Amino acid sequence: MSVGFFIIYLLTLSHNLVASHDSVGYINEIDSGKWLFHPHHLLYHPISLLWLRLLRAIGITADSALIVSSLNAVFGSASAGLVFFFLRSRFGDSKKEAMSTVLLIGCSFGFWFYSVCVEVYIIPLFFLLAALFILVKTPLRIKDLFWVGVIHGIGILFFQAHVLFTFAVFARIFFTKETEFSSKWKALFTYLIPASGIAIIGYLLVILFDVQAHTLDAALYWLSSYAHDMAQCWNVPSFHSLVKAVIGFSHSFIGGHFLFGIPGFEARFTKALGDQHEFHDEAFLVHTASPMLSILLLILTICLVGCILFIFIKSIPSIKKIYVAQRSQILPILVFLLVYCIFFFVWDPSNLEFWIPQSVLCWLLFDRILAYRRLARSTKIFRIALPLLLVTINFFGSILYLHHESDDYFYVLSTAAAKETSANDIIITDQPWIEEEYYKRFTKTSVFTPQEVERSDSKKKIFAAGVHSTLISGGKIWLSFPIESMSFSFKPLWEQSIASIPLQQTQKVVADKNFIVISKK
Secondary structure (H helix, E strand, C coil): CHHHHHHHHHHCCCCCCCCCCCHHHHHHHHHCCCCCCECCECCHHHHHHHHHHHHHHCCCCCCHHHHHHHHHHHHHHHHHHHHHHHHHHCCCCCHHHHHHHHHHHHCCHHHHHCCCCCCCCHHHHHHHHHHHHHHCCCCECHHHHHHHHHHHHHHHHHCHHHHHHHHHHHHHHHHCCCECCCCHHHHHHHHHHHHHHHHHHHHHHHHHHHHCCCCHHHHHHHHCHHHHHCHHHECCCCHHHHHHHHHHHHHHHCCCHHHHHCCCHHHHHHHHHCCCCCCHHHHHHCCCCCHHHHHHHHHHHHHHHHHHHHHHHHHHHHHHHHHHHCHHHHHHHHHHHHHHHHHHHHECCCCHHHHHHHHHHHHHHHHHHHHHCCCCHHHHHHHHHHHHHHHHHHHHHHHHHHCCHHHCHHHHHHHHHHHHCCCCCEEECCCCCHHHHHHHHHCCCEEECHHHHCCCHHHHHHHHHHHHHHHHCCCCEEECCCHHHCCCCCHHHHHHHCCCCCEEEEEEEECCEEEEEEEEC
């Protein structure tokens, strides 16, 4: 299974750096060659940099983004193989049953796409699944919990939020019976010591030698930086956050990009979520898709969801029997699922990447329902039909377009800008993060954002000197926003940078973006 999925993932490696939002920034950081330790995912950048250097050393000359993506393909396919073994040995599935469920997991959009792009979440998922595989073993022994702790500790170093998996371990130790230890507290500490030890030592080394935080407050601030630096990601529980969670959760199963190929969908969807959301790059992704294909994929999606609901509703009377029969396996999975759903209901709930583990868990639980109904003729049909439907929907509705650079809006924009600009020019964009990083990757110009410039006096000096020297030497300043919209804090710095230089300005449309081009008369 692992080999098959590895081939599939390699053949569908994503050439799109915007769909997962952070990809272009991550690969630019990795390409810089600097050892970066992000508190949210401590080991991802270092491991990716080592992987890139290793493959370069053996003669691989492909684009660095594809090389780093291939590391996720390794862990994604390994996870698929692990799930297959999990289903066979822990749940007792036949080969055909296990293969059906693995296809549902491995070809769910979140799992598939994050196995073929530059992103964080598939590598730690492998360690979580490995820890879960040992955790649901029956009977569970003390030494098993030691290895659960070791593997979980490594997983935390790849994604900080996976500390939440502790709740599943606690449930397995204290609320199930198929164990071979007399002291539950001894069992708990046998798990906690390696798990916390590995995580704490890893973070402590980085705090002392890389971050060089000299006070406890500074260390804690860095450690929890996402909680305050991205405070906008916190959501007060409400109907609106529920809608976001439903979108994020469903998106982890079905990419749904084909929906933007249906005339009028983008406008209605944007209106439903609020004006702060823009889906221009999603719509551009499928700009070559025919409305008929999009409607057909929508019909197939309705069929898929309908089949799942039919099976679930028919199985409601049997759910208690299914749970009781395998309580030691199902309870940790349910706790795992519930805790993650609660946390990501209030933290960035519309973001599919945080729902990938939950999608895997749901398919594992769904497998138990299908296994209970295995003698029904319809179940055998569903075992074949559901994976076929899911693969068709996600490949032709999302993955196929994510494989092509020509369907990446920001790639088209930045490469068009590269043809218009020179190394002596400067681009100033008010769109930090994605657009800024694309210009840095695909153009030869210096790139600034007002937000970045205003962070420190040193950045202000670099910006002012750069603008002045560029104009004096005959270069051009490309503004991606009107001068009138400059912030009150940035405008004086801009005026100071161009003072005493006679200027002329023109407008230039690059791709579909209006630039104000400023040069010396």
